[in-house]
Amino acid sequence: MNLSNPPKRVTIKDVAQAAGVSTQTVSRVINKFSYVSETTRQRVEGVVEELGYRPSTLARSLIQQRSYTLGVVTYGLKYIGPSRTLNGIADQSDQLGYMLVMQELDNFGMNRIEDVIDSLLARQVDGILWAAPEIGDNHAWLEERLQNISVPVLFLAMQPRPGISSVATNNYQGAVMATEHLLANGKRRIGHISGPQSWWEASERKRGWRETLQKAGIDASEERCAEGNWSSSSGEQAFLQLLESFPYLDSVFVANDQMALSVLREAHRQGISIPGQLAVVGFDNIPESEHFYPSLTTISQDLQRLGEEAVQSIVQMIQARQNNQFIAAQSRFIQPTLVIRESSK
Amino acid sequence: MNLSNPPKRVTIKDVAQAAGVSTQTVSRVINKFSYVSETTRQRVEGVVEELGYRPSTLARSLIQQRSYTLGVVTYGLKYIGPSRTLNGIADQSDQLGYMLVMQELDNFGMNRIEDVIDSLLARQVDGILWAAPEIGDNHAWLEERLQNISVPVLFLAMQPRPGISSVATNNYQGAVMATEHLLANGKRRIGHISGPQSWWEASERKRGWRETLQKAGIDASEERCAEGNWSSSSGEQAFLQLLESFPYLDSVFVANDQMALSVLREAHRQGISIPGQLAVVGFDNIPESEHFYPSLTTISQDLQRLGEEAVQSIVQMIQARQNNQFIAAQSRFIQPTLVIRESSK
DNA sequence: CGATAACATGTTATCGATAACATAATAGCA
DNA sequence: TGCTATTATGTTATCGATAACATGTTATCG
Structure with a gap:
């Protein structure tokens, strides 16, 4: 039963002040580049430890225009298939240092799709994994919408289409x-x-x-x-x-x-x-x-592997775009096996 | 095959400039409070529509110290149980206007747990749902760690403990x-x-x-x-x-x-x-x-309902804290039925 | 020994939004 | 008519971090 007010967030300023340096120097210490003297480094690291400081990913994402976050759109999580795919996605993105922002579709109204994409983009996701099954013409929107999405999008379990990246079981x-x-x-x-x-x-x-x-x-x-x-x-x-x-x-x-x-x-x-x-x-x-x-x-x-490969692909796409390289869209198939x-x- | 450079993000400044008003006025229009004349409102809304502007949740979260995002920690997504719970969580949080940031645990090393919590907090989540099963003493950390987490935490499928909020099947x-x-x-x-x-x-x-x-x-x-x-x-x-x-x-x-x-x-x-x-x-x-x-x-x-109730509870906890009210921690049980x-x- | 490079640190601008404050114009009312 | 309340809008500070630039100090070397 803890009535004390919740702990305040420790910011880079607090650290800077406590260590008697500028925020920039603290930033240098936690990001490990550039020159910082050994003594300063140790002092700052000590303060970081002591105050329990963790940099705000939010603030960082804002200035760097990069969030190290993937948006995932799923459908039918109550079934085992989508969950296994999601499992693969979660594993692999964790390994590559990305977090996941999840959105589950409940149906396929078109405006819902707009909303989902917009809310992911508003969170500055670096890429989007569309892991909702292709039903009827529910992927029709992508023709017109896809090109003005500012981040790479990769589709799972979608019929291969020219110019669009996808990964699917054959x-x-x-x-x-x-x-x-x-x-x-x-x-x-x-x-x-x-x-x-x-x-x-x-x-x-x-x-x-x-x-x-x-x-x-x-x-x-x-x-x-x-x-x-x-x-x-x-x-x-x-x-x-x-x-x-x-x-x-x-x-x-x-x-x-x-x-x-x-x-x-x-x-x-x-x-x-x-x-x-x-x-x-x-x-x-x-x-x-x-x-x-x-x-x-x-x-x-x-499906686990499907999810993993999807993450690998989209991370490649993200990195390419970062470096202003161009990667042609590709559709990959994963071969199933007979048991x-x-x-x- | 789209070689054109990816579309630039439209910011509130772009809208303000195009509409010939200050950014504050644009903010007022999109947030619907406060006074804006009808003509200005329409002009701004027109520009918003035209440019396809969406406010950055990231920037908003930063200034408001509130992200409308829940952190979810799961384990064993490849099994159907955790996925059904997650499904309930996703549904309900969508309904209440929250997004989900997901983290899947692969094992239960203690430092991993620290990392997971820290990375969620770094993203300014408003609350954390701990939906990983209680195995051995893998929940031991919470005794010491919980009180210096700055947001409410709710546990799913955990043995009820005094002073800690949880929801579990009986x-x-x-x-x-x-x-x-x-x-x-x-x-x-x-x-x-x-x-x-x-x-x-x-x-x-x-x-x-x-x-x-x-x-x-x-x-x-x-x-x-x-x-x-x-x-x-x-x-x-x-x-x-x-x-x-x-x-x-x-x-x-x-x-x-x-x-x-x-x-x-x-x-x-x-x-x-x-x-x-x-x-x-x-x-x-x-x-x-x-x-x-x-x-x-x-x-x-x-389990679907378990997830839904968990979201309801944590949202209540968040709102209470927002209003500086105090809610006693409570453990809820959901009754199973015989089929x-x-x-x- | 002085010039240049390498090291170490600080200052200011910036990301995209809102909060807090300020100001101006109009309206209502005594 | 003058004063206050309401409406409408703008300006500046701020969230928490990094980028870009500036500056001072210490090596290094011809």
């Missing part, structure tokens, strides 16, 4: 791997439970499934596919629907592990043996999928 | 509910798979199990308990161990859903029927638990 490639794996195991009647097609990632996964089957000369028509909304519940719905429209399927590629979980459960309930009668492959490799019953074959996307478990053996 | 109560539910279903040989006992939350859950059994005159000795580390894999280990040390168990209370998932799976593999031979109750109510096979009875803790599903029927 969803298409992952889906191809999943489908080819089923083909390799002799499956021919391969269904798909997709994510919402308005999501870029979902449509890429579906495209991977469809084109791989077409290339193999196998039917990949719409009856062989059902759409969920990523949630486990929707996965159950979609699976039931798929069983009706395509009763003879021998395997199914499910667009994420949560929905795949429901497929496993529902199959079990209906007495469909897995993988005997039905092979299942998921996507994401959530930690639990290894412990489903049976354990789930899935496509592993390393084979019991559900497809 | 883990003990949740465990009691879980155990009583099993008792009510006629179970008497009730085992427990706990989380790491160095975690406060884990030890509370275990205590709830133990004391409830003791009150009912039932043995709750150590052989009837095994410890995991929250992960699904560790749950499997712990379950196997428990089956050895306490072969006749008829039910088990598992300290989180991830580990409970492994119990379901392993039981299935061994031909133990659930809930017939073994009733299972988890903790957390992760979204997937409804779709486990069988669906999992569990204790639901609303009954197939695994315990």
Whole structure:
């Protein structure tokens, strides 16, 4: 129970005064350049220690026009995917000496997007990581808005576009791997439970499934596919629907592990043996999928790494701009991997 | 491919000049107090619009000694729990007009903690939310450090301590509910798979199990308990161990859903029927638990709400301090609820 | 030994905004 | 009509730091 008034902030002036030097000299000591005599240095360092002085990042950012802060825009933190990405972002930015200012989108109203960007810019962030998924045309704004944003912006999990920097998992490639794996195991009647097609990632996964089957000369028509909304519940719905429209399927590629979980459960309930009668492959490799019953074959996307690479890229962009260099925008893809478990053996 | 130099920041001076008024008048217009004639207001607003001016939060924070920013310290973002809490924090702070500066801890070295706090304070955050779990004595620092932090600090998921504000789920109560539910279903040989006992939350859950059994005159000795580390894999280990040390168990209370998932799976593999031979109750109510096979009875803790309440509390604390009022520190508990599903029927 | 470079420190301007104070014009009222 | 209150706007100081410039002191070297 502490009734004493809160401690006052110690400023560079306090230190200067206590050490009997100018603020500039204190600044020199804490920034380690330039000439300061050994005795002065020690005296100042002593005072800094004693008073517990920490320079105000705020003031520093203001004069230097540089904040060592990244703005991060996320969406859907309550799901595991975005959080893992954020985790990678947090780790890496910490390592490179940047702090994070976070903004979570709740929906995709256009003015909300303006506000979010403006409030990040008002805080002098050095760069912006846009880690909200591409849904419908919710990235349309960037065409007109992007060029008058004064700091670099990098997009995560966005469809590559010329002139815009992005990092994304190669969803298409992952889906191809999943489908080819089923083909390799002799499956021919391969269904798909997709994510919402308005999501870029979902449509890429579906495209991977469809084109791989077409290339193999196998039917990949719409009856062989059902759409969920990523949630486990929707996965159950979609699976039931798929069983009706395509009763003879021998395997199914499910667009994420949560929905795949429901497929496993529902199959079990209906007495469909897995993988005997039905092979299942998921996507994401959530930690639990290894412990489903049976354990789930899935496509592993390393979202942690996605976040890390995003930070590395944007820091490069920031440094380039600092030095007045020009870096061409680039879109990077991260390759997912296939993790084979019991559900497809 | 945009080679033009990045747009320069528009400042209040630019606006003032373009509108032919002083910066103070511009400030008055954008802050809506005080007297400004209608014509001037419109002219200034026009220029603001035209130049796309946004005031620098940084400069404003500096002069006002107030940033409308909260510092958030998290740990374990790659897990779903912390992310859901963060989600609640983000939502609510957005609603109350605060931004978030995030710091993720990777471990618990003491100097790291100092650094984290200092860097938040250097950014003039108005308050700090400490959302990292209490493990071992990793909160020991707060005794000595807390009183010379110049802003309010609120702890999430920490054991209540006098004089310190916190918000936490009542883990003990949740465990009691879980155990009583099993008792009510006629179970008497009730085992427990706990989380790491160095975690406060884990030890509370275990205590709830133990004391409830003791009150009912039932043995709750150590052989009837095994410890995991929250992960699904560790749950499997712990379950196997428990089956050895306490072969006749008829039910088990598992300290989180991830580990409970492994119990379901392993039981299935061994031909133990659930809930017939073994009733299972988890903790957390992760979204997937409804779709486990069988669906999992569990204790639901609303982490989203936890985050929201934390923000509300700290904002109150901030406002109180602003007005030089004194609010006694308080520890709040959020009650969890029991969700009954197939695994315990 | 004097000129120049290296070292050491201080002074003033600045970042972008608001606070505090000052001033001028108009309005209302006794 | 003159005085005070209200309205409208400008000027200067300030937040906490660094940049840019200035100046004095001590080495170094031909």
